[in-house]
Amino acid sequence: DGGITQSPKYLFRKEGQNVTLSCEQNLNHDAMYWYRQDPGQGLRLIYYSQIVNDFQKGDIAEGYSVSREKKESFPLTVTSAQKNPTAFYLCASSMAGTRGTQYFGPGTRLLVL
Amino acid sequence: DAKTTQPPSMDCAEGRAANLPCNHSTISGNEYVYWYRQIHSQGPQYIIHGLKNNETNEMASLIITEDRKSSTLILPHATLRDTAVYYCIVRVYSGGYQKVTFGTGTKLQVIP
Numbered sequence: 001d002g003g004i005t006q007s008p009k010y011l012f013r014k015e016g017q018n019v020t021l022s023c024e025q026n027l028n029h030d031a032m033y034w035y036r037q038d039p040g041q042g043l044r045l046i047y048y049s050q051i052v053n054d055f056q057k058g059d060i061a062e063g064y065s066v067s068r069e070k071k072e073s074f075p076l077t078v079t080s081a082q083k084n085p086t087a088f089y090l091c092a093s094s095m096a097g098t099r100g101t102q103y104f105g106p107g108t109r110l111l112v113l
Numbered sequence: 114d115a116k117t118t119q120p121p122s123m124d125c126a127e128g129r130a131a132n133l134p135c136n137h138s139t140i141s142g143n144e145y146v147y148w149y150r151q152i153h154s155q156g157p158q159y160i161i162h163g164l165k166n167n168e169t170n171e172m173a174s175l176i177i178t179e180d181r182k183s184s185t186l187i188l189p190h191a192t193l194r195d196t197a198v199y200y201c202i203v204r205v206y207s208g209g210y211q212k213v214t215f216g217t218g219t220k221l222q223v224i225p
Contacts, residue, residue, distance in 0.1 A: 104157045
C-alpha cells in the first residue's frame with residue numbers, strides 16, 4: 001500500500017448509475033494510474049496522469065472518466081456507458097520519469113446490482 | 114512491448130528457497146525487469162527490480178542472465194505468508210509515461 005489509499009473497499013452500482021472511486025496518495029508522486037483487473041487476468045490500464053490537470057487514456061478508457069485537480073488525488077468515475085463494470089480497480093502512483101517504481105493501493109471491488 | 118512468460122504455478126516447501134523463473138526474450142536494452150506479488154483481493158506489492166545487475170533487498174534477490182533474456186526471483190526462506198501470485202513485468206517507458214503490462218503471473222503455493 002505504501003501511502004496510497006482507495007475507498008471504498010467494496011462498491012455497488014445500480015444499472016444506469018455513475019459511481020466514483022477515490023484514490024489518494026501522500027507519497028508526493030507526480031504520476032498516477034488506474035487499472036482494472038478481472039478474475040484470473042492481469043491488469044489493464046484505464047487512465048494515467050503525469051501531472052496535475054493533465055491525463056491520458058490508457059488501453060480501455062471507454063466508459064470511464066477521471067480528473068486530476070490535485071497532485072494527491074486521482075478519482076475514477078465509472079459511467080453508465082461502461083457495460084461491464086464488475087471488476088477489481090487498482091490505483092497506482094510513481095515518481096515521474098524513467099526511474100519511478102509504481103506502487104499500488106489496496107483496490108476497490110465494484111459490483112453491479 | 115516486451116512480453117514475459119512465467120509458469121502458471123509452483124509449489125515450495127516452507128523454509129526452503131523459492132525460485133521463480135521468467136522469460137523476457139524480447140526485452141530492450143533500457144527496459145527494467147520488475148517483480149510484484151499479489152495476495153488475493155489485495156493490491157500488487159512491489160518486490161524488486163533490476164536492469165542488468167543482480168539485485169538483493171530485504172524481501173528477495175533478483176538474478177538476471179547476462180543476455181537479459183530471462184530472470185529468476187529468489188525468496189530465500191519461503192514462509193506461508195509468501196503464498197501469492199508473482200508477476201514478472203518489463204517496464205516500458207514510452208510516450209512520456211511508464212507502461213507496465215501484467216500477465217497472469219505464477220501462483221506460488223508455500224506448503225507447510
